[in-house]
Every structure is written in C-alpha cells, then in structure tokens.
Amino acid sequence: MKKFLQYTGCLLPLIAGLAAQLAAGTAFSIFLSAQISAQMPGASLQEIQSEAITRYMEAAPFLILISHIVTIFMAALWFYYVSGRKLPENPLKGFSLFTVPVMLLCMIGLQYTCSGILMVISHLSPDLLTGYIQLLEASGLESLSPVTLIATLFFAPIGEELLFRGLTLHFTKRITSRFWIANLxxxxxxxxxxxNLVQGIYAMIMGLVFGYVREKYQSLYASILLHALVNFCGTIISGLLLPDLEPGLGMSFAILCVAALVLAAGLKLVEKDTGKN
Structure with missing residues (x-):
C-alpha cells in the first residue's frame, strides 16, 4: 500500500500541471462566452460558440503564456516546501567555463535527434505527423509572435523543469535507488x-536528457538552461540549419543517427564537466 501511494505521488505534479492548463482554458472559455453574449445579445447559442472558438484560437498564445505563469507559481511554491523550505542556491554553482559549450553541443544533438525522429515519423506515419502539425498551427505555436517567444523560451523551461526535473524526479527517486528508473x-x-503522441515521444526523450543533466550537475538551473537552449534552437535556428529538407527514409535515419552521436558526445562531456567540479 505504501509503495502504491508513493507511485501515485509521482503522478501528482503531472496531474497538477494538466489541471492548471485545464483551469486556465476553462476560465478563459467562460470569460469569452460571457463577453460575446453581452456583445451579441440576439445571437444564437451556435453563433456564440462559433465566435468563442474563433477568439479562443486567436488568443491561444496568450493563454499558453498565462498557463505557464500559473504553473511556475504553483510548482515553485510546491518545490520550496518539498526541498525543505530552502532558498534558491547560486545559479552558477557547479558550472564551469566549459559548461556553456557543453550545453550548446547537447542542444544541437538533442534538437536534431528529435528532428530526425519527426522525419522518420513523416515516412512511417504521415497522417500522424500531419495531425501534429495542424495542432501546432491551431495553438499558435508556429508563429513567432512576442508572446509565443516569451512563453516558449522563458516561462516553459522554468515551469516544466520545476514540475518534472524538480518535483517528479524528487518523488521518483524516493521510490527507487536506481536513477535510470526514476529518470525514465x-x-x-x-x-x-x-x-499528443508525436510531441509526447520526443518530449520523453528530451525529459531523459534534461533529467540526466539535472542529476549530473545537481542543479535545476542546468536543466532549465538546456531546456531553454533546445526551445530556442527549435523555435528560431532549427530552420536555418535544416531549411525545408524533405529527405527520404534512409537519409532521415542517417540524420537521426548523426544527431544521436552528437548528443552522446555532449552527454559524455557533461560527465567530464561535472567530474571536474
């Protein structure tokens, strides 16, 4: 029974994060419906719903930003109590002059490992990737608006690292002494x-790497830094390094393998960097 409760406890940060997103979306939907009803007093329910959906999609980036802020506030407060009410440590503790180049190498390897996975999926299951792209377009994450950039590059890495490499990893390490199990x-x-399935696949791979980096440096700041760099690469510079490529399945596998080797080299250097410190 105790073990079951411990495993259930590991899911609480996930549930809390999903609940924060759902609460933000629901509250915003209610606000929009009330606003539209006041502005369109003679409109039918179907017209109000249609207008609400249109405005909701237009405001999606702003709503995502708000949900990230709510997540940060909730997770930071929770992490503060879980960590024994300790104030945040020096962000540079455990870092060296070698750390930033190592993180940049990991960023390139991780980003293009995930890009390679998407290329392979595009050949093995085109419909799955098409649905994922449509979801991104509908959420507004494809646009490079200031709100989207702030949410993706700053707030998302902080909130998600607090939730998963902070709280969830803390709880899973209580269950097992084997780090690889806790990290998985x-x-x-x-x-x-x-x-969603596609994003979930490469997010899990990213989560494994972020967890490894957090453990090696014994610092949540390390995984936040790498997370922010990966988001920056994926949002801004990814298209510059692989502009509109449509490689065949064989080339996609080759890109994936090369990127995985670069990532492995970066993680090996992480081990050396943390060994020095």
Missing part, C-alpha cells in the same frame, strides 16, 4: 504532459 518515470510523465 519522470520522462514518461513529461511526455504525457504534452498530450
């Missing part, structure tokens, strides 16, 4: 958090 559990939760 939190990475699976991180994948589920993204709520």
């Amino acid at each position: 559990l939190q990475a699976v939760c991180f994948g589920i958090f993204h709520a």
Whole structure:
C-alpha cells in the first residue's frame, strides 16, 4: 500500500500541471462566452460558440503564456516546501567555463535527434505527423509572435523543469535507488504532459536528457538552461540549419543517427564537466 501511494505521488505534479492548463482554458472559455453574449445579445447559442472558438484560437498564445505563469507559481511554491523550505542556491554553482559549450553541443544533438525522429515519423506515419502539425498551427505555436517567444523560451523551461526535473524526479527517486528508473518515470510523465503522441515521444526523450543533466550537475538551473537552449534552437535556428529538407527514409535515419552521436558526445562531456567540479 505504501509503495502504491508513493507511485501515485509521482503522478501528482503531472496531474497538477494538466489541471492548471485545464483551469486556465476553462476560465478563459467562460470569460469569452460571457463577453460575446453581452456583445451579441440576439445571437444564437451556435453563433456564440462559433465566435468563442474563433477568439479562443486567436488568443491561444496568450493563454499558453498565462498557463505557464500559473504553473511556475504553483510548482515553485510546491518545490520550496518539498526541498525543505530552502532558498534558491547560486545559479552558477557547479558550472564551469566549459559548461556553456557543453550545453550548446547537447542542444544541437538533442534538437536534431528529435528532428530526425519527426522525419522518420513523416515516412512511417504521415497522417500522424500531419495531425501534429495542424495542432501546432491551431495553438499558435508556429508563429513567432512576442508572446509565443516569451512563453516558449522563458516561462516553459522554468515551469516544466520545476514540475518534472524538480518535483517528479524528487518523488521518483524516493521510490527507487536506481536513477535510470526514476529518470525514465519522470520522462514518461513529461511526455504525457504534452498530450499528443508525436510531441509526447520526443518530449520523453528530451525529459531523459534534461533529467540526466539535472542529476549530473545537481542543479535545476542546468536543466532549465538546456531546456531553454533546445526551445530556442527549435523555435528560431532549427530552420536555418535544416531549411525545408524533405529527405527520404534512409537519409532521415542517417540524420537521426548523426544527431544521436552528437548528443552522446555532449552527454559524455557533461560527465567530464561535472567530474571536474
């Protein structure tokens, strides 16, 4: 029974994060419906719903930003109590002059490992990738608006790292002394958090790497830094390094393998960097 409760406890950050997103979306939907009803007093329920959906999609980036802020506030307060009410440590503790180049190498390897996975999926299951792209377009994450950039590059890494490499990894390490099991559990939760299969697959891989970096540096700041760099690469510079490529399945596998080797080299250097410190 005690073990069952411990495993259930590992899911609480995931549930809390999903609940925060759902609460923000529901509250905003109610607000929009009330606003539209006041502005269109003679409109039918169907017209109000149609207008609400249109405005909701237009405001999706702003809503995502709000949900990230709510997540940060909730997770930071929770993490503060879980960590024994300790104030945040020096962000540079455990870092060296070697750390930033190592993180950049990990960023490139991780980003293009995930890009390679998407290329392979595009050949093996085109419909699955098409649905994922449509979801991104509908959410407004494809646009490079200031709100989207702030949410993706700043707030998302902080909130998600607090939830998963902070709280979830803390709880999973209580269950097992084997780090790889604890890291896998939190990475699976991180994948589920993204709520769609394609993004969930590569989010789980990212979660494994973020968890490894957090453990090696013994610092949540390290995984936040890498997370922010990966989001920056995926949002801004990814298209510059692989502009509109449509490689065949064989080339997609080749890109995936090369990127995975780069990532492995980066993680090996993480081990050396943390060994020095």
